[in-house]
Amino acid sequence: MTHFAVIGAGQAGASLVARLRARGFDGQITLLGAEPAPPYQRPPLSKKFLLGEMEEARLYLRPEAWYGEQGITLRSDCTVTALRPEAREIALADGEVLRYDRLALTTGARPRPLPVALGGDLDNVFAVRSLADIRRLAPHVRPGARVLIIGGGYIGLEAAAVAAQKGLQVTLIEQAPRILGRVAAPETSAYFRALHQANGVTIREGCGLDRLLGEGTATGAILGDGTHLDLDLVITGTGILPETRLAEAAGLTLDNGIACDAHCRTSDPRIWAAGDCASFPRGADRLRLESVQNAIDMAECAADNMLGTPRAYDPHPWFWSDQYDVKLQIAGLSTGYDRLITRRDDRGARSHWYYAGDRLLAVDAMNDPRGYMVGKRLIEAGRSADPARIADPATELKELLRP
Structure with missing residues (x-):
């Protein structure tokens, strides 16, 4: 039976194995995680969970029983000591060796x-x-x-x-x-x-x-x-480092993380990577994104490509942050902006719109879900909006979405 293994049981790893099954893969799937808990959400850890407003079980991305029901072998509290691509082998700390046909690395990141x-x-x-x-x-x-x-x-x-x-x-x-x-x-x-x-x-x-x-x-x-x-x-809170030590020891190419091509494939043709640990081509540069959205979307793209459905990864990044009673939502990447437009309303909502010339790059929306939604849809469609209309609080933002 064909065996797909995934090293790293975070958001990306959980998303990847779920996608494999949803796309009809009927072979063996093993998900290896170093932590004793099943895959869980990280964003609430330092917010609702630390505040005591969320129980641990609510952090889990899926009930632990779900993996067994899907025929996915979840190996928690499992340390991988070595990866041997030439033999398609994974060495575990307890001495066991697993063989795989195809492998995904979703090893995430560690605090700096x-x-x-x-x-x-x-x-x-x-x-x-x-x-x-x-x-x-x-x-x-x-x-x-x-x-x-x-x-x-x-x-x-x-x-x-x-x-x-x-x-x-x-x-x-x-x-x-x-x-x-x-x-x-x-x-x-x-x-x-x-x-x-x-x-x-x-x-x-x-x-x-x-x-x-x-x-x-x-x-x-x-x-x-x-x-x-x-x-x-x-x-x-000085940032994170992509978890590349296993990949580096195995001889995979690194470049701001584990270097992948447009199809999430690493320098080894049988190994893919996704999430915080992986970088991918973006125009003439390489990009590595640290977000839940990227972990999910890149993992699903990697799964499709592992199954032989060629699909390039072309994300439209978005992020969020909760601080006090403010929800910050970010669409796009502001790198290279040369002009900022500020929009406010009488309800306390505020958004900052980043432009490079006449091109909309990104939006920071503070308690402004409408501004975020409109900005995100414009960016995803490759469209911009007249900055003067953005700045005018009388402008109904949804009008900007009309062709």
Whole structure:
């Protein structure tokens, strides 16, 4: 019987095996995951789950029994030690060796670690990537505790919002000149800076960490400008690294992640990749996207190609972030924009529309689902809209979708 194996039981891996069955594949499917839990959602971990508003079972993408019902062998708490493409073998930590006919790597990403030299090995320094991370962190999240959050991207800002809502004293530092500097316009940065400051968060931009203080446990920090802070815990939000170590040891080509062609195939013709770990061609460049949408869509494309249905991966990226009572929805990629149009309404909705010349590239929508929906549909259709009409609050946005 033909055997398709998938290494990595996150959003991408779960989506890929579901797609294989939905497309009629009747061979053997094995999904290998390093964590003890079945595939689960990551976005709610640092929000509703940490706030105590969601039980663990609600995180699961599907009930654990579903995999057996579909004839999918789910191997949780399973460590892969080596991949041998020339023999089509997967070596496991318990000594077992699995053979495959086709393989997908959906190994995801891991948090960028805080260097040990700065105190990254102290026991109250936490990442917010996995269930295990949140279980370690949760007992420390208590009213009045002093927390330092390192990194002003979406991970750090979402952690700051939850900590502030739980009554902690929150200081967030960002070494770059402004929060969200890599991913958003200064106007979006200013919006979220003001939001966090209104909720009691101290934000220090252009300020990095010199070192943490303490033996075994972090009790304080010296910032790059010499400021001393007393601390009870530290949360790192300095980004993620694509999990490519297994692929690299197996000799697969890497380029900002596991390098794939337009059909999600790696440098080995029997191996595909998808999700946070994989990069793909986008025009003259290569792109790697870190989002739930990309994990699902790329995994489904990889599954189709594994089944012999050629299909190029051509995504229309979208993202979201929840902070306090604000839902940020992002459509498109703003790279290369040269003009920003701001739209507001009397209900507090706000959106930022990124243009390169007359071409609409992306939209940041804050509590503005209509703006997001219209912007997303325009971008997906390769259309733009008159910036003056966007800026005019009297414009009914749905009119912009008419041919």
